[in-house]
Amino acid sequence: MITYLELLYIKNLHKNSDDTKTLASKIGINQSMLYDIEAGRRNLTKDIFSKITNYYNVTYDNRRSIYDEAYNLTLELFSYIITYEDDKLDDLYDRYKSKIESYHNTKAFILCDLIEAIRNKYDNDDIVEQQLLNCRGFLDVYDNNLIFIYCILWCFTKNVDEHTKMLEKIVLDSYKRYSLVGVNEDIVAMLYYQIGRIYEAKRDNFEALNYFDKSITAFQNIHNLQRTIQVKIQKANCYFDLKDYDKAEAEYLRMFEESSKYGFKRRMSACANNLAFLYFLKHDFENSLKFIEQAKLNGTIVPNINYYQAYIHFKVNDLCSVRKELKKLIDNEDDISTLHSLKLIQSFINENDKNVEYYMDSAIKDFKKLNSTLDIQLIYEMVLDYYKDRSPQRIKELLPEYIKLIR
Numbered sequence: 001m002i003t004y005l006e007l008l009y010i011k012n013l014h015k016n017s018d019d020t021k022t023l024a025s026k027i028g029i030n031q032s033m034l035y036d037i038e039a040g041r042r043n044l045t046k047d048i049f050s051k052i053t054n055y056y057n058v059t060y061d062n063r064r065s066i067y068d069e070a071y072n073l074t075l076e077l078f079s080y081i082i083t084y085e086d087d088k089l090d091d092l093y094d095r096y097k098s099k100i101e102s103y104h105n106t107k108a109f110i111l112c113d114l115i116e117a118i119r120n121k122y123d124n125d126d127i128v129e130q131q132l133l134n135c136r137g138f139l140d141v142y143d144n145n146l147i148f149i150y151c152i153l154w155c156f157t158k159n160v161d162e163h164t165k166m167l168e169k170i171v172l173d174s175y176k177r178y179s180l181v182g183v184n185e186d187i188v189a190m191l192y193y194q195i196g197r198i199y200e201a202k203r204d205n206f207e208a209l210n211y212f213d214k215s216i217t218a219f220q221n222i223h224n225l226q227r228t229i230q231v232k233i234q235k236a237n238c239y240f241d242l243k244d245y246d247k248a249e250a251e252y253l254r255m256f257e258e259s260s261k262y263g264f265k266r267r268m269s270a271c272a273n274n275l276a277f278l279y280f281l282k283h284d285f286e287n288s289l290k291f292i293e294q295a296k297l298n299g300t301i302v303p304n305i306n307y308y309q310a311y312i313h314f315k316v317n318d319l320c321s322v323r324k325e326l327k328k329l330i331d332n333e334d335d336i337s338t339l340h341s342l343k344l345i346q347s348f349i350n351e352n353d354k355n356v357e358y359y360m361d362s363a364i365k366d367f368k369k370l371n372s373t374l375d376i377q378l379i380y381e382m383v384l385d386y387y388k389d390r391s392p393q394r395i396k397e398l399l400p401e402y403i404k405l406i407r
Helices: 004-014 020-027 031-038 046-055 064-082 086-105 107-119 125-138 144-157 164-177 185-201 205-221 225-241 245-262 265-281 285-297 305-315 319-332 336-350 353-369 373-387 392-406
Strands: none
Touching (some): 004 031, 004 046, 004 107, 004 125, 020 031, 064 107, 107 144, 125 144, 144 164, 144 185, 164 185, 205 225, 225 245, 225 265, 265 373, 353 373, 373 392
16 A cells, blocks of 8 residues: 555655656656645555656565664664663664665655664764754654654754754744653653753743753653753753852752762763852852862863863962963863953953953953853953952943843
8 A cells, every 4th residue: 555655755765866857757657747646636556656666776665564663773772862871872773774774765764864863963963953854854754752852853953042943943843732642751851851941041941940840750750860960950050040049059069969979970060060150150269169170070071160260260369370270271272252261361460451351352242152141240240350449430331231231
């Protein structure tokens, strides 16, 4: 029996090769008839299906068992992303690689790009994006497990702060349209987490907290401790954004201790980064330095932490340390916002007002592009502190912008 799936297969076969006119001519039908078949206005007969597959010299295997095998493989591969078992993902993919290549001429052809997107999640975002775009034509025949995997992979590929509207359309629209009944619990847990992140990016922290709580419950049900900790850290980020610093601090400290117990270095680093920043804001420089050290020990990739450290040394009058530190950091810093922040601190030490103004403006522009309001706040506070005993007039000029920012 020829189904809608076989129609999609035919369309997929020739979308990147012959145009419709050429294909119609080769298989002995008129162009308008082929247009109507592909548009669903005429039935695709076995005879025409056979002529098209013969023309492309392919043999189509319509066994349901092959689709079921590929479907289960897709779910298992994705589950290893959720459990951070990259070695198992790679091993499973390698064992099935030759079979995956053969899926292209079976009912499982609709899963090939989704499987590759899962496999390439940690590699080239452009490649994954193209693979996901290729999947769009198959959403009508995907079940809800596959639809939500597709949505979650977009969240892995696109930075939520930079692509909030796009992810909102893909993920939230699908969440409203499709049911979660029968969807695997690990997929549901990850979906709730990604929805929470989208609301967080929209600065709707209370809705974000609602979905993070749903995600935590789902991850706890499947005993995924590391993901549970990850979502709890994200909850603390919401408290931080709501300026409930005591609640954020308590949660970060709990999750740092929990992560340390199980050796989750990535989570330890995330907590340490956030605690270093929080204590920096509070001018608790001793604890800030303590967690800067912990962040670095656990492999932080957040460059801003370097300028926190340099500024603390400047504030505690450890000028010998900070001069050496700044030279080394400036020479090796690739992140432009951190580089400008470091050069701003260097300008404080050299008491060079002209450079202070230049690097203040540069750093603020950088952080605006990154939508990093708290870093902008810190830059203003550092500059206001610098001018405290130097220029009351300059403080008077800067204060309105600073007050507008922190309200």
